Amino acid sequence: MIVLACNGFSRVAEFFADNFGAVGKDKHYLMGHDAAAALLIDGELVAAVEEERFNRDKKTTDFPIHSVRWCLDHAGLDFADVDLLAIPWNWSSEVVDAVLADISAAPMDAVVRGQLLRGIRGLAAEVVSPEAILADFAARTGFRPDPAKVVFVPHHIAHAMTGYYLAGMKDSAFLVSDGRAERYSAVLGEIRDGRIRIFDESTIGTENSIGLLFSAITRFLGFVPNNDEYKVMGLSGYARPPVPNPFVEDLVELLPQGRYRFRTPLATDDPRGLDPVFERYFGPFDDSLEYQARVAAAAQELLGVVTNHQLRALESKSDLNHLLFEGGVALNCLNNTPLFEGSRFEEMAVSFGASDTGITIGAAVRAWIDYSEDWAQRDQPPVNPYLGPEFDDSAIETALREFDDRVGWTRLTDDEIVDQVAKLLTEKVVIGWYEGRLEHGPRALGHRSILANPSFPDIKDVINTRVKHREPFRPFAPLVLEEDAPKIFEMGRKTRSPYMTFVFPVRPKYQDVIPGATHVDGTSRVQTLTDRDTPRLAGLLRRFTALTDVPCLINTSFNVAGEPIVCTPADALNCFLGTEIDYLALGNHLVTKAHAGPKDEVSA
Structure with missing residues (x-):
């Protein structure tokens, strides 16, 4: 079929x-x-x-x-x-x-x-x-x-x-929460043998959407709603929520069966409708980091209170031990870890989609x-996120020829590209990494990524200002081998985080080892790697660690602020040339700018 x-x-x-x-x-x-x-x-x-x-x-x-x-x-x-x-x-x-x-x-x-x-x-x-x-x-x-x-x-x-x-199509309880669907904003239920049961008494209408509220706060802080909520998440690390928190104490009322309501109605067709309420709570808006972080920390705590309330209801309604959390709200990875750790569920999955x-x-x-x-x-095999277009050497070399006057390149073997990039990453450089099929979802997961060495404390500033052209407070995610992750991060009951959907504290002894991938609050949004899912990237990390004793690499999406992740070789070359990315690993081709390095005969 x-x-x-x-x-x-x-x-x-x-x-x-x-x-x-x-x-x-x-x-x-x-x-x-x-x-x-x-x-x-x-x-x-x-x-x-x-x-x-x-x-x-x-x-x-x-x-x-x-x-x-x-x-x-x-x-x-x-x-x-x-x-x-x-x-x-x-x-x-x-x-x-x-x-x-x-x-x-x-x-x-x-x-x-x-x-x-x-x-x-x-x-x-x-x-x-x-x-x-x-x-x-x-x-x-x-x-x-x-x-x-x-x-x-x-x-x-x-x-x-x-x-x-x-x-893997396991029987699971689920929480789905987003801005809005057709009529509702959140549902609880379970899936048994492929059949879904919705717990209707716990359904949340759009007028009480925590996703839309978080988007309204995102807009209030000067960002793009339904796009920049991760900025609010990052900002929250710069402050502690106020005590008492007006979002928790005054705005929301928790009800039985995992339901809740906002005491001030949410105008779902107007993202600016609650701005006067926010200013009443926090004073007139200003774009200082202190003000934005205070609001963001309050919003992050509110999200945790609401979703935890929903999860407690789900625990009482389903005896299943596997939890699925889906919808845009589930991308708030800072919320996901305490949500899981405070639950009775044996596992919690948040997908790349x-x-x-x-x-x-x-x-x-x-x-x-x-x-x-x-x-x-049918047996359900593991599914990885690398589901999009792939471009072979011929397509890559065609693109390189089109940029012939602005780049030089060397064609290498698989082992050589890994070795050369690992050696380059021992320095304070930024490298575009492009391989295989395009990953699916909002986050780069190693096939269209920008990589850097997290041992340099100021590498975050270098990438944010010179490469990504975005706000300086934004953190970066570390890549780590799955078997090494518990040694470096306090992962609690989690054993893996392949899609950057969970945040963990960095163990104190490693905060000075990977300062470029440690957020201001001492946490990291982790992506764990395995040889099965990302063999070449895992090999690169192993080689880099052997050279540096640094067990992680910074991974951020291969794009600049406001643009999608690159797809084609031409997209990658345009982004490379339009930023201060130092090198580009384009398939098996190591690319430099303005003929800064040797050029392979394929360019002739």
């Missing part, structure tokens, strides 16, 4: 701009961001990629035409070969009616209510209804799917199934399970 899944809408950005004023920094505040496609063949995830990697519009909402075509081309398929098309949204007429009823019952100004009702009706009719989605698909691809072969998967169900599939980048995977899996008679008989 062949299942193609896609997420993205041709007109959603235009619609939200026209009807809700969602432009500029607010353009991703509402639904549709992280357009992507995924392809599942007989239960095997053979391809998945985000549209932003092709169209170079970060967090794009557009229909994923390039992603869809690449997935099919990669597998040698055409649209006619697809058995099912899966969509990770289900704006059925019943759902739309329920959303409209929620708005009608909500306490708000009559004029605002009327505008919101008209907006939702227009959104459904023009953009997200099943009919509108299929018309969009046909207009962009030239192929009109048979409606009988299209599966509309509720957004939160898609999130849960993403986690379920990527964690936890945000909306991954919902096409879950939608495809849901469709496959529902329509396949023998899915349960």
Whole structure:
């Protein structure tokens, strides 16, 4: 069975701009961001990629035409070969009616209510209804799917199934929390034998969305909502939450069954609606680090209080021992570690596709399970995140020739590139590392990465200012071999963190060894490596450690602020030349700027 899944809408950005004023920094505040496609063949995830990697519009909402075509081309398929098309949204007429009823019952100004009702009706009719989605698909691809072969998967169900599939399809309890889905913002439940049960009494509506609240705080601090929440997470390390914390004491009320509500209503269509409340709590906004960190620390504590309350309810409702945490809120890795450590669950998984980048995977899996008679008989092999395009030596060398007047390069063997890069990294240099298939999800996981030596205390400043062109407070993640991680980090009950979804304290004896990868609060967002998943990168780290006695490397995404992670060799070369990255390992080619190094005969 062949299942193609896609997420993205041709007109959603235009619609939200026209009807809700969602432009500029607010353009991703509402639904549709992280357009992507995924392809599942007989239960095997053979391809998945985000549209932003092709169209170079970060967090794009557009229909994923390039992603869809690449997935099919990669597998040698055409649209006619697809058995099912899966969509990770289900704006059925019943759902739309329920959303409209929620708005009608909500306490708000009559004029605002009327505008919101008209907006939702227009959104459904023009953009997200099943009919509108299929018309969009046909207009962009030239192929009109048979409606009988299209599966509309509720957004939160898609999130849960993403986690379920990527964690090996174990029976699991789950918490899904994000900004908003069709009607809700968070659901609790469990998956047994592929079947989902939602605990309806614990469901959270969008008017009490902790994800939307965190996004509103993100915007208040001057950042882009639904994009820069990780900046708030990083800022929180520079302060302790106020005592008492007004976010916890005054803004939220915890209710039975894991539910909660905001004492000051959240206007889900207005990311600025709570700004006066924030200023009442913390004083008039100013962009000083001290002010921003104080607000961020308060927000981080609030997130922990709310999600911990939800998890306590989930523990009482499910006797399963494996926990899935999915949705955009699950990307707050600073929250994840204490959340797990304070729970009774034996394991907690947060996937590389936890945000909306991954919902096409879950939608495809849901469709496959529902329509396949023998899915349960299939052994589920481990899935790694390297699911996107790969470019061979010929494509790399073609790109190098196009930049012939600005770069020099040497072609090396596998062992030579590892050895040379390891030696270069013993110095205070920044290296672009490009290999294999593009990783899926919002974080670079070693195939499109920027690497550096964490033993230099000021290397963070070098990368932030000279390379990434971003705020100086931003921390960097360390790469560490899985078997070495507990020696360097206080990992508690966790044994691995392959997707940078957990934060751990750096053991005191190593804080001076890897200062460039240790945040101001003494923690690190860790990525553990294995030879199975990342053999060449693991080999590079081993060689580097042998040369330096430093057991980690800094890893950050191969891009600059505001741009997607690089996809093609040309993307990598443009980023390399547009920044102060010192060297580029492009496949087996070591690249320098302005013919600073020897040039291989392939450039002739």
